[in-house]
Amino acid sequence: xxxxxIASTSTVHGSAPLSYLLDKLSLFYKDTxxxxxxxxxxxxxxxxxxxxxxxxxxxxxxxxxxxxVHTFExxxxxxxxxxxxxxxxxxxFLLVSQLYANEVMQPLREAIFNGTPYFGTxxxxxxxxxxxxxxxxxxxxxxxxxxxxxxxxxNINPHYLDPMEGSTHMGETRETRIKEFxxxxxxxxxxxxxxxxxxxxxxxxxxxxxxxxxxxxxxKTPYELETGSEIIFP
Amino acid sequence: xxxxxIASTSTVHGSAPLSYLLDKLSLFYKDTxxxxxxxxxxxxxxxxxxxxxxxxxxxxxxxxxxxxVHTFExxxxxxxxxxxxxxxxxxxFLLVSQLYANEVMQPLREAIFNGTPYFGTxxxxxxxxxxxxxxxxxxxxxxxxxxxxxxxxxNINPHYLDPMEGSTHMGETRETRIKEFxxxxxxxxxxxxxxxxxxxxxxxxxxxxxxxxxxxxxxKTPYELETGSEIIFP
Numbered sequence: 001x002x003x004x005x006i007a008s009t010s011t012v013h014g015s016a017p018l019s020y021l022l023d024k025l026s027l028f029y030k031d032t033x034x035x036x037x038x039x040x041x042x043x044x045x046x047x048x049x050x051x052x053x054x055x056x057x058x059x060x061x062x063x064x065x066x067x068x069v070h071t072f073e074x075x076x077x078x079x080x081x082x083x084x085x086x087x088x089x090x091x092x093f094l095l096v097s098q099l100y101a102n103e104v105m106q107p108l109r110e111a112i113f114n115g116t117p118y119f120g121t122x123x124x125x126x127x128x129x130x131x132x133x134x135x136x137x138x139x140x141x142x143x144x145x146x147x148x149x150x151x152x153x154x155n156i157n158p159h160y161l162d163p164m165e166g167s168t169h170m171g172e173t174r175e176t177r178i179k180e181f182x183x184x185x186x187x188x189x190x191x192x193x194x195x196x197x198x199x200x201x202x203x204x205x206x207x208x209x210x211x212x213x214x215x216x217x218x219x220k221t222p223y224e225l226e227t228g229s230e231i232i233f234p
Numbered sequence: 235x236x237x238x239x240i241a242s243t244s245t246v247h248g249s250a251p252l253s254y255l256l257d258k259l260s261l262f263y264k265d266t267x268x269x270x271x272x273x274x275x276x277x278x279x280x281x282x283x284x285x286x287x288x289x290x291x292x293x294x295x296x297x298x299x300x301x302x303v304h305t306f307e308x309x310x311x312x313x314x315x316x317x318x319x320x321x322x323x324x325x326x327f328l329l330v331s332q333l334y335a336n337e338v339m340q341p342l343r344e345a346i347f348n349g350t351p352y353f354g355t356x357x358x359x360x361x362x363x364x365x366x367x368x369x370x371x372x373x374x375x376x377x378x379x380x381x382x383x384x385x386x387x388x389n390i391n392p393h394y395l396d397p398m399e400g401s402t403h404m405g406e407t408r409e410t411r412i413k414e415f416x417x418x419x420x421x422x423x424x425x426x427x428x429x430x431x432x433x434x435x436x437x438x439x440x441x442x443x444x445x446x447x448x449x450x451x452x453x454k455t456p457y458e459l460e461t462g463s464e465i466i467f468p
Contacts, residue, residue: 013402045417138411142380159405168247171393177372183279
C-alpha cells in the first residue's frame with residue numbers, strides 16, 4: 001500500500017527545518033530507525049554529504065538515523081532495501097537528472113508501490129507527479145526526460161504562491177505559468193502552499209496541514225480545495 | 235555587424251506594451267518597413283495570430299508592419315530574407331522547442347551574425363545567450379536541447395528580481411537559483427531589470443535603460459553594473 005507524505009516545503013518561515021512535521025514523521029517512520037535520504041537536489045549546490053548532515057539533525061531528534069543514498073555502491077539496491085525514504089528539496093532539474101543518471105527512478109517508483117514510506121519536500125515532492133513540468137526551478141541542467149515517478153495521478157506545484165496584490169513586476173504569476181502548462185498538457189496540478197502536505201495511503205490521497213490548496217484543471221477556473229479534503233479527479 | 239536590442243521585458247508596469255522603447259525601435263528598424271515576428275513563445279498560450287496582432291499595434295504606431303514567421307511556408311527562408319526581426323516573450327521552453335521544431339535556430343543565428351537587426355524581449359532575449367538555462371519559465375514542454383542562439387558570450391536572466399526584503403516565502407530567490415546554476419556551469423549571467431536592455435553593435439555590448447544590471451560570475455560575489463557600461467567578461 002502506497003504510503004507517502006508529499007510536502008510543499010521542508011521549512012516554514014521562522015522555524016527550524018522540518019520542525020512543523022516532526023510529530024507526524026515520528027509516526028510515519030515508526031517501523032524503521034534508519035531513513036535512506038536522497039540528497040541529489042543539492043539546495044544551493046551544497047554537497048551530498050553536507051545535505052545529508054543537515055537533514056540528520058531534525059531526524060536524530062526523533063531517534064532516526066539518516067544515510068545518504070550516495071554512500072551506497074548500488075543505490076538501486078539501497079532503495080529496494082530501505083525501510084523509509086526521504087527526498088529533500090533543491091533543484092528539480094538536478095534531482096531528476098541524477099535519478100536517471102543513477103538509474104534509480106524506476107527502483108524508487110517500485111519501492112513506493114511496494115509500500116516503503118516515502119517523504120518528499122519541494123523538489124522531492126515534485127517528482128511524485130507524472131512529470132516535473134510544474135516545478136518552479138531553474139533549468140540548470142538538462143535532464144534526459146521530464147517524466148517523474150508518477151505515484152500520484154496529477155502534478156505538484158510546491159511552494160505555491162498566490163499572485164501578489166499590487167505587484168508591479170511583469171514576470172508571470174504562478175497561476176499564469178500553470179495556465180500555460182495547461183495549453184499543452186491535460187494533467188491536473190495541485191498547488192500546495194508552504195506548511196501543507198499531501199498524505200497518500202493506498203488509493204486515498206488527502207490534503208493536510210493549515211492551508212487550502214489551489215487546484216488547476218485544464219479548461220477550468222482554478223479553485224480552492226479545503227484542507228482535510230480528498231484529492232480526486234474524474 | 236551584429237545589431238541587437240535585448241530587453242528584459244516588453245512592458246513596464248503602468249504603460250502600454252513596448253511604449254518605453256518605441257523611439258529607440260523606430261531608429262533601430264529605420265531601414266525596413268516590415269518586421270518579421272517570431273511568436274512561438276505564446277504568452278499565456280495565445281495563438282500565433284493573436285500574438286502577432288497584439289504586437290502589430292505598437293509597431294504600426296511607428297509606421298512598421300509586422301508579419302508572423304508562422305505565416306510563411308518556409309520560416310528559415312523568411313528569416314534569411316527579413317530586414318528586421320523581433321522575438322517576443324512568453325514561455326522560453328516553448329519558444330526553444332518551436333525554434334528547433336521549425337529548424338530555424340541556426341538560420342536565426344546566421345541572420346543575426348549577418349547584421350539583421352534583432353530585437354528580443356523576455357524569452358526572446360533569453361535565447362540570445364548560449365543556453366536557456368537561466369530562464370524563469372516553467373518547463374511546460376521538453377525541448378530537444380537547452381542550447382540557444384549564442385550571439386552574446388553570456389546568459390541572460392530577464393525580469394531580474396531582487397530578493398524581497400521581509401519575504402516569508404521559502405522558495406529560492408533569483409540570486410539563489412543563479413548561484414545553483416553556477417555550481418554546474420561557468421557562463422556569466424546578466425540579470426536585466428525590467429525597463430533596461432542590452433545594446434549589441436558588432437562586438438560592443440552595452441547596458442542601456444534606467445537600471446543597473448546584476449552580474450553573476452562563477453565563484454564571485456554578484457555585483458552591480460551601472461547602465462551605460464560595456465559588458466565584458468575576461
